[in-house]
Amino acid sequence: MNDFALIGPILAAMFAAATPLLFAALGELVVEKSGVLNLGVEGMMLVGAVCGFAVTIQTGSAVTGFLVAALAGAATASLFAVLTLFLLANQVATGLALTLFGVGLSALIGQGFVGIPLEGLPKLYIPGLTDLPVVGQALFGQDIMVYLAVAAVPLVHLFLYRTRAGLVLRAVGENHTAAHALGYKVLRIRFLAVLFGGAMAGLGGAFLSMDYTPMWAENMTSGRGWIALALVVFATWKPVRAMLGAWLFGGVTILQLHVQGLGIDVPSQLLSMLPYLATVLVLVLISRDVARIRLNAPACLGKLFHPDA
Amino acid sequence: MSLIRLEPRGQASKTMVYVTPLLAVALTLFSGFILFLAMGFDPVKALHAFFIAPLTSVRGLGELVVKATPLVLCAVGLAIGFRANVWNIGAEGQLTLGAITGGGLALAFYGEGGWWLLPLMVIGGAVGGAVWAAVPAFLRLRFNASEILTSLMLNYVALLLLNYLVHGPYRDPDGFAFPESRLFEADAVLPILWSGTRVHLGALFALFAVAGGWLLIARTFIGFQIKVIGLTPAAAGYAGFDQKRIVWLALLLSGALAGIAGMGEVAGPIGQVTASISPGYGYTAIIVAFLGRLHPVGILLAALLMALSFIGGEAAQIAMGLPKAITGVFQGMLLFFLLASDVLIRYRVRFGTRRAVA
Numbered sequence: 001m002n003d004f005a006l007i008g009p010i011l012a013a014m015f016a017a018a019t020p021l022l023f024a025a026l027g028e029l030v031v032e033k034s035g036v037l038n039l040g041v042e043g044m045m046l047v048g049a050v051c052g053f054a055v056t057i058q059t060g061s062a063v064t065g066f067l068v069a070a071l072a073g074a075a076t077a078s079l080f081a082v083l084t085l086f087l088l089a090n091q092v093a094t095g096l097a098l099t100l101f102g103v104g105l106s107a108l109i110g111q112g113f114v115g116i117p118l119e120g121l122p123k124l125y126i127p128g129l130t131d132l133p134v135v136g137q138a139l140f141g142q143d144i145m146v147y148l149a150v151a152a153v154p155l156v157h158l159f160l161y162r163t164r165a166g167l168v169l170r171a172v173g174e175n176h177t178a179a180h181a182l183g184y185k186v187l188r189i190r191f192l193a194v195l196f197g198g199a200m201a202g203l204g205g206a207f208l209s210m211d212y213t214p215m216w217a218e219n220m221t222s223g224r225g226w227i228a229l230a231l232v233v234f235a236t237w238k239p240v241r242a243m244l245g246a247w248l249f250g251g252v253t254i255l256q257l258h259v260q261g262l263g264i265d266v267p268s269q270l271l272s273m274l275p276y277l278a279t280v281l282v283l284v285l286i287s288r289d290v291a292r293i294r295l296n297a298p299a300c301l302g303k304l305f306h307p308d309a
Numbered sequence: 310m311s312l313i314r315l316e317p318r319g320q321a322s323k324t325m326v327y328v329t330p331l332l333a334v335a336l337t338l339f340s341g342f343i344l345f346l347a348m349g350f351d352p353v354k355a356l357h358a359f360f361i362a363p364l365t366s367v368r369g370l371g372e373l374v375v376k377a378t379p380l381v382l383c384a385v386g387l388a389i390g391f392r393a394n395v396w397n398i399g400a401e402g403q404l405t406l407g408a409i410t411g412g413g414l415a416l417a418f419y420g421e422g423g424w425w426l427l428p429l430m431v432i433g434g435a436v437g438g439a440v441w442a443a444v445p446a447f448l449r450l451r452f453n454a455s456e457i458l459t460s461l462m463l464n465y466v467a468l469l470l471l472n473y474l475v476h477g478p479y480r481d482p483d484g485f486a487f488p489e490s491r492l493f494e495a496d497a498v499l500p501i502l503w504s505g506t507r508v509h510l511g512a513l514f515a516l517f518a519v520a521g522g523w524l525l526i527a528r529t530f531i532g533f534q535i536k537v538i539g540l541t542p543a544a545a546g547y548a549g550f551d552q553k554r555i556v557w558l559a560l561l562l563s564g565a566l567a568g569i570a571g572m573g574e575v576a577g578p579i580g581q582v583t584a585s586i587s588p589g590y591g592y593t594a595i596i597v598a599f600l601g602r603l604h605p606v607g608i609l610l611a612a613l614l615m616a617l618s619f620i621g622g623e624a625a626q627i628a629m630g631l632p633k634a635i636t637g638v639f640q641g642m643l644l645f646f647l648l649a650s651d652v653l654i655r656y657r658v659r660f661g662t663r664r665a666v667a
Contacts, residue, residue, distance in 0.1 A: 005335020039457065055539075056581045069498060079645065082649075083645065083648055083649050086651055087648075087649050087651075087652040088315070088647035088655075088656070089649060089651060089652065090648065092396055092457070093599060093644075093648055094645075094648050095594075096595055096644075097641060097644040097645050098641075098645075100592060100595070100596065100637065100640060100641045100642070100644060101595075101637075101638065101641025101642065103637055103640070103641070104634055104635075104636070104639075104640060104641045105636035105637075105638050106636055107632075108632055108635060108637070108638050111634055133549055142468060160595040169612060179349065214409065218634075222465070223461075223462070223465050226458060226461050226462065227462075228459045229458060230462075232460075233455070261605040267473050267476070268467070269469040269472045269473035269479060270401070270472070270473055272469050273465070273466045273469050273470070275467075276463070276465045276466050277462070277466060279458070279462050280448070280454070280458075280459050280462050280463070283448075283454045283458055283459060283461075284448055284452045284454045284493040286455075287453040287454040288451075288452040288453060288456070290453050293453065306315070306317070
């Protein structure tokens with residue numbers, strides 16, 4: 001009886017836990033579709049998290065906080081874009097640099113904000129619907145960012161597969177030489193894609209610091225940026241599958257919290273390993289099908305492009 | 310057309326390979342100057358407190374070597390992998406595992422140690438790190454899974470494992486439930502090499518790693534294969550080089566070295582197993598590897614510089630109240646500037662519009 005009553009809150013918590021991953025993964029998906037591999041998601045999320053939090057504390061406006069978080073994520077991403085696109089730096093190394101830099105910068109910005117509590121976002125309440133048993137709270141009782149993340153999924157899908165701009169972006173990611181020969185501005189398109197990825201990572205980070213666990217702590221993303229990168233592979237670069245993947249990981253995160261509540265005696269540290277081990281497992285399951293990865297991965301992913309060369 | 314453009318060099322510039330790290334350091338110092346100014350600190354004083362003051366005492370110089378030791382050990386291994394396009398970013402986890410296995414041996418033989426215990430701990434640490442690194446190697450070769458993501462995920466797993474152990478099986482039975490192990494006995498502590506400092510035998514291990522890494526890369530056929538795979542994987546394929554063997558070698562070697570570094574931390578400056586044994590050496594080692602141009606000797610110099618950023622951060626915090634987080638910002642900026650200025654190795658900067666198509 002009690003176990004059944006838990007399902008509603010667990011579902012609701014799962015969607016919330018999936019939201020930062022979904023924002024970050026959707027952003028990175030668009031970046032990778034344009035042929036760029038940005039490993040700096042973790043760093044951009046942290047910068048977004050700390051900037052969103054700091055601005056919300058100071059202005060009292062969560063809307064401003066999220067906007068600034070997106071801008072801050074995009075600004076950090078622009079460093080990566082300038083280095084890899086215009087200065088032709090190695091994308092793997094630069095992405096790592098972005099994460100290391102983001103960890104340091106966010107810690108520096110956030111030093112005056114550690115331990116300050118923040119009120120999370122208000123939850124939606126629709127009389128009747130939110131009160132529905134089991135699914136009511138999960139589907140109709142979340143806050144606006146959870147819905148925005150889900151709404152971004154069809155938007156990104158439509159953009160990529162139903163608009164001309166999306167077609168061009170995919171073309172750039174599949175064959176930048178041909179796209180360049182056709183007169184498309186490869187670098188400009190990739191630059192915009194990287195900025196979008198940064199903004200989405202910033203939003204994902206800000207969701208963590210402003211809503212999910214409304215506070216700032218150093219390194220509070222604890223690997224979610226990397227899990228988002230793995231999710232893009234897991235999704236074989238498809239937005240809807242990225243959403244399913246994010247829910248799956250949201251579920252694993254929540255499961256780990258509830259197992260102890262159910263009275264199963266496992267050390268908490270071992271349970272906390274679950275999301276990371278699940279990421280490895282999921283990567284293995286999806287990557288073993290080499291043909292499928294090769295078919296779906298953007299052909300120019302991670303390759304440098306120099307218009308004069 | 311743009312006023313500034315990049316013109317490919319016919320051949321990579323040998324000079325620039327050595328100039329760009331210095332340029333990156335100069336740009337980082339300049340940015341640090343601006344950053345300190347913006348934060349309301351006297352920039353000259355702050356930079357002095359950060360980068361000069363720690364070097365003016367024997368103790369400070371000793372700490373420099375103590376911090377450079379794990380950085381060198383990790384970075385030499387990472388560099389060999391990076392040269393062969395094996396992106397092991399799990400040095401932090403491999404270091405942690407080395408501390409767990411090496412430190413575990415010290416605790417297992419507590420009270421019954423002998424001269425053999427330290428060598429056993431070194432081997433144990435190396436095996437622990439290598440086993441941890443073998444997982445991404447196996448998953449990449451058998452299942453095509455990106456070693457970047459798997460090795461990184463294992464960092465978190467290793468830290469949680471360490472945290473579990475110091476709260477449970479490793480905890481000091483007489484320690485009032487503090488999450489740390491007993492202090493190691495003398496038989497399990499690395500001897501001090503330089504009295505008055507904390508410089509321990511691990512520094513010699515680091516020098517051996519530099520020499521060994523150089524020999525491997527410059528003087529062996531395996532080193533040659535690593536370089537070819539890194540530069541042109543296709544050519545390596547035609548030449549019939551066993552790329553799988555190189556992936557195994559790169560990961561096992563870097564894992565073992567990182568494991569020794571972790572064992573050196575618990576058996577050296579820390580002297581017990583605690584929940585936090587590394588301020589991010591495994592991640593900083595990535596910067597060290599690049600800054601040192603993936604060359605063992607360059608890594609030695611780069612490690613000393615990055616070690617300075619760690620102790621400088623601590624010193625400036627004490628002397629001027631500068632936030633310690635600045636260390637991370639400096640480290641990140643340095644890698645950024647290095648990657649940015651590396652464009653000069655393969656390209657010339659030209660001003661003005663292009664006149665003729667070459």
